[in-house]
Amino acid sequence: xxxxxxxxxxxxxxxxxxxxxxxxxxxxxxxxxxxxxxxxxxxxxxxxxxxxxxxxxxxxxxxxxxxxxxxxxxxxxxxxxxxxxxxxxxxxxxxxxxxxxxxxxxxxxxxxxxxxx
Amino acid sequence: xxxxxxxxxxxxxxxxxxxxxxxxxxxxxxxxxxxxxxxxxxxxxxxxxxxxxxxxxxxxxxxxxxxxxxxxxxxxxxxxxxxxxxxxxxxxxxxxxxxxxxxxxxxxxxxxxx
Numbered sequence: 001x002x003x004x005x006x007x008x009x010x011x012x013x014x015x016x017x018x019x020x021x022x023x024x025x026x027x028x029x030x031x032x033x034x035x036x037x038x039x040x041x042x043x044x045x046x047x048x049x050x051x052x053x054x055x056x057x058x059x060x061x062x063x064x065x066x067x068x069x070x071x072x073x074x075x076x077x078x079x080x081x082x083x084x085x086x087x088x089x090x091x092x093x094x095x096x097x098x099x100x101x102x103x104x105x106x107x108x109x110x111x112x113x114x115x116x117x
Numbered sequence: 118x119x120x121x122x123x124x125x126x127x128x129x130x131x132x133x134x135x136x137x138x139x140x141x142x143x144x145x146x147x148x149x150x151x152x153x154x155x156x157x158x159x160x161x162x163x164x165x166x167x168x169x170x171x172x173x174x175x176x177x178x179x180x181x182x183x184x185x186x187x188x189x190x191x192x193x194x195x196x197x198x199x200x201x202x203x204x205x206x207x208x209x210x211x212x213x214x215x216x217x218x219x220x221x222x223x224x225x226x227x228x229x230x231x
Contacts, residue, residue, distance in 0.1 A: 031217045043161070043205065043221045050217060091160055097217055104149050104209045104217055108160040 002026075004109035006092050012115045018080040021112045024073055025094030033106060034067055034077050035091040043091075049075065050097070082116045089113050120144060121208050123222035132231050136193040140206030140222055143187070149209040150182055150189045151219065154202045161205055165191060196229040203227070 005024040013019055025032045033048040047057040052069045060067070064083070069075040079086055093106040123140045130136045138152075149168055153161035167173045167180040167189065179192040189208075193200055206222040 033218075042223045045218065048218060056218065095217065104219065105151065105163055105166055106207075106219055107163060108153075111160050 004092055004094055004107055006090075006109035006112050008112060009110060010113045010115075012117065013082055014117055015083055016081040017116075018078065019082045019086075019114060019116075021077040021090050021092075021114070023075045023077070023092030023109060025075070025092070026096075026107055027073070029094035029096045029107075030072070031095040031097060031104075031106075032069060032075050033093040033095075034075070035093065035108075036088045037091060037111075038088045046077070079114075082114075084116045087114055087116050120220045121206055121222040123204075123206050123225045125223075125225070127226035127228060129228045129230060130196050132196060132198060132229055134196050134229075136196045136200065136227055136229070138191040138193075138204050138206075138225050138227065139188060140190065140208075141188045142206075142208045142220075144208065144210060144220075145184075145187065147208045147210065149219075150180070151207040152178075152180060152189075152191045153205040153207060153221075155205060155224070156202045193227075196227075198229050198231055201228050 007022045030051050034046040035043050037043045046059045047067045049069045067077045089111045091111045092109045095104050095106040121142045152165040154164045155161045165180040167182045170182050173180045177194045181190045203224040203226050205224045207219040210218045
């Protein structure tokens, strides 16, 4: 299995620009999660989907952030306009809902390191 | 009170010693408990899952769960310098709209020195 795939791995952009991060979950997984990690705040859940439907977006910091999952194998996280405080590592993770153990084991992608100057 | 709390660390142990990492959680309905290892500059990697009270062993790693006391721990025997990383405790949130979601602790930095 290829694991969770994220692109790009690194993104450097100027304040005010639009940034789009991409994620391909593990085939067969029905949950997809977007996290942000910084030294100050640790790992934060931004939004997650179940069967392509957003379940909880309470972690999305502002209206500048949006996420979509048009199909079971692709999701995007968009920041528009970007700000320096958005600089962080963004992880995508996926899991499969099992009715009995092992359940909810999440597997992370390699992350996208975003720098907004 | 944070939902998932880990001992603050950093934790430093000599090579060959036992490293003990602890985690407490607040949601009594939680059913699934995980330990992730994260090397600097890398993504979290799932190393242990535990669902029932007691111990679960996998190689040099032992996870311990006590639901009555709401704590989960990870023991690393014969610690190696390659074990130096941040260890994240994660707990699933029970039911409702949070089904499938994990709550992560802040992590404990472990350093194993030769």
